[in-house]
Amino acid sequence: MTERLAAAELPRAAALLRAGELVAFPTETVYGLGANARDGRAVAAVFAAKGRPSFNPLISHFPDADAAFAEVEADERARRVAARFWPGPLTLVLPRRAQSRIDPLTGAGLDTLAVRVPAHPLARELLRQAGVPVAAPSANRSGQVSPTTAGHVLAGLEGRLAAVLDGGPCTVGVESTVLDLSTPVATLLRPGGLSREELEAEIGPVAVAGAHGGDAARPSPGMLLSHYAPGLPVRLGARDVRADEALLAFGPALAGAGAVWQLSESGDVVEAAARLFAGLRWLDAEGARLGLMGIAAMPVPMVGLGVAINDRLERAAAPR
Incomplete structure (x- = not known):
């Protein structure tokens, strides 16, 4: 049985996340299916709950930019767009710091991490109280329509997660824009709630994945991935x-x-x-x-x- 928690019950949701349980929560884009990003078993449970067919990288959510940049290497471009668009519907893909404690499964074994600071006040307070990075794809079964209300989450995932924190309808309704800044060429990996033009106004030209580099793999949800391969055969x-x-x-x-x-x-x-x-x-x-x-x-x-x-x-x- 999945608990449906009101905003006043947010401490309960934070405690469940810390304990390794799955909790859906609202962001300004869509509802996310959250797990402690440092707990590999909790992250694996996200894939199982969604019926997700492959280990695509999951976006890690943070209450503020300082918390996000403690896990990744942020260059001047990253800090500029973060200062302009965070909190908001923008995910940045950046090199993982050597000391990061985010579980490798969260980043699908890559040397990059996808990080975001959501704008929804309930989400940010949940992240502050949980005290851990929260990995969260959309809170729906794989291949189904992304949820924008708590009712949508329960319709698809009832019994597959511990709780859903009900924050009302999402305001944006489409997933976050994903921008890869892990290389010198800024690349739009996924269009979303923030336009390419807005990004280019801050950091100059932004390439679009697929338009350059042929079949170059990109470390973003929903894209062809180059996953970690060991040196030994x-x-x-x-x-x-x-x-x-x-x-x-x-x-x-x-x-x-x-x-x-x-x-x-x-x-x-x-x-x-x-x-x-x-x-x-x-x-x-x-x-x-x-x-x-x-x-x-x-x-x-x-x-x-x-x-x-x-x-x-x-x-x-x-x-x-």
Whole structure:
């Protein structure tokens, strides 16, 4: 049963987020399905609740620009548009700081993060009281229409999240504009509640994804992604493992590996999703340190989030 919380019950919503539960909340654009961005299992639960078919990066929400820029490297362009348009319907994609504690699954294993400061006063107060970055895509089942009221959220996700904080109808009604400032060329990844012309008035020309760079991958929700691939070659469907290989285990681990990262000993695909990107990074670093020759990945069933896990493993194993 999903709780429907009034504005006066905001502290309850903040406590649920801190505890790793999913809470939908209003922004000026659409309602977001929020999770503690530092809690990999909570973030994985977002994908499961939405039936999201792949691990697209999620936008992390903050109460102010200082909190957002503590997690990412902000250049002059980022600070200019933030000063002009935050709080507001603008998401910035920026390089992740080395010391960021946002879980790798939130950023889909990339070296960038998508960050935003929403304008809705209830959202900002929720973020202040929660005290953690909140990862939040739109609060609807994947492929369905984005919700702009608490009733819309409940119609699609009843029973799949702990609570929805009812802040009334959203005022903008379309998702935030996503601007990639992780490279020298400012690129519009997704049109939204803020126009390209408004951005160009602040920082000059803004390219549009797809118009330049051919099939260049972009780190934004809803776009073709280049996900983290380790330096060591990845062998899929491993039923055995060699001493010169690291093992990405699912279920009881195979014996004999040079290093082991357990996705989920119990065979839980949500737990496995939460641990996937961190595991690939750790095995890559540990394997290089030990002089191992590759990573053997045990099979993960194609059910629930297992579909997305296998998609990412296939990308990691693709020829480079």
